[in-house]
Amino acid sequence: MKNRILSPLASAMLAILFLLHIQPAMASDPAPTSNALDKGADKVVDKAKVTVSPAPSSDDDMSKALTAKISKGSGDIVIRTSDLPAGGSASVAVPAKPKLGNKGSAKPAEKEVHAHHWSYFDGPEGPENWGNLSKDNLACLKGKSQSPININIDRAVKAQLNPIEFIYRPSPLSIIDNGHTIMVNYGEGSNLMVDGRQYRLVQFHFHKPSEEAINGERTDMVAHLVHQHHDGSLAVVAVLMSTTKPASSRKYWWGDDSIKENAFINTLWNNVPLVKGKTDTPGVMIDVNQILPADKSYFTYMGSLTTPPCSESVLWLVLKTPIYVSDDQVKNFDRMYQMNARPLQPKGDRLVKETK
Known part of the structure; x- marks a missing residue:
């Protein structure tokens, strides 16, 4: 290793530092500094004793800064940027707060994601607790227009409602569990x-x-067809699914009244992905018109999504x-x-x- 020759000025500086260490009387700090940043930095330096950061732009700058600190009677000789003339570059090594902030924010983020887990079964993540899992789900707990509801036919208002227009066309199958x-x-x-309002079928x-x-x-079972207006509002069509036909429609003279498999549902079940969370596009075309009954009369009311976050102001159309x-x-x-x-x-x- 090459020997480094100190300049006279640097030698003088080191001598001053040495004297400060051996003369405690000179190292007293009679009054706290008024600079809030200085106070925090001084605490850091207290533990590590004296810390001198990388040299400023010139020996002259360092000399002036040291002289100023000594004249103030400060015990901790720490050169900060504020002590140097414009263009100085010395600073105290302080733990990087942004890094600590990033680490600190990662855990709450993970907790927030975990808090969104919910289920349909009784327990901490069940329907009774959806509103407690996240502040986004408060409507699940405190909402006044939640879905689903029981529709009492005797209490429904019979009205001349406009027929629903289903303007559906085939689509490539994109299916996910x-x-x-x-x-x-x-x-x-x-x-x-x-x-008179148009909603796009989303899923x-x-x-x-x-x-x-x-x-x-x-x-x-039921199929929920979710539609969205361009203003963001939602309309959901509920298509009820049954394995039992009404008695009146099962009295056929030719005998067999068993229900045949629904071809549209078969196509979907045959293409359910093997992996949850993975969307499959098997190259199959489907036509959602095939899931609609011939009679499209309906009940309607204002409700909410039936899953978290249980957002309200959803128009429900139950066929x-x-x-x-x-x-x-x-x-x-x-x-x-x-x-x-x-x-x-x-x-x-x-x-x-x-509808009447």
């Missing part, structure tokens, strides 16, 4: 017209049993006539999700209308 249900993301160009998904009840009874699926098709969904329906919510004083 999202951990709560089987969901199909639908392609652009399919819309719903109701009361549809399934619940077992049906979430909404008619006169206290739920059907085997009165169910479509029919086979027992095996319901059992296949049951093997994936035995139950994924939210409990019924209080109707309150909300108005439910029914």
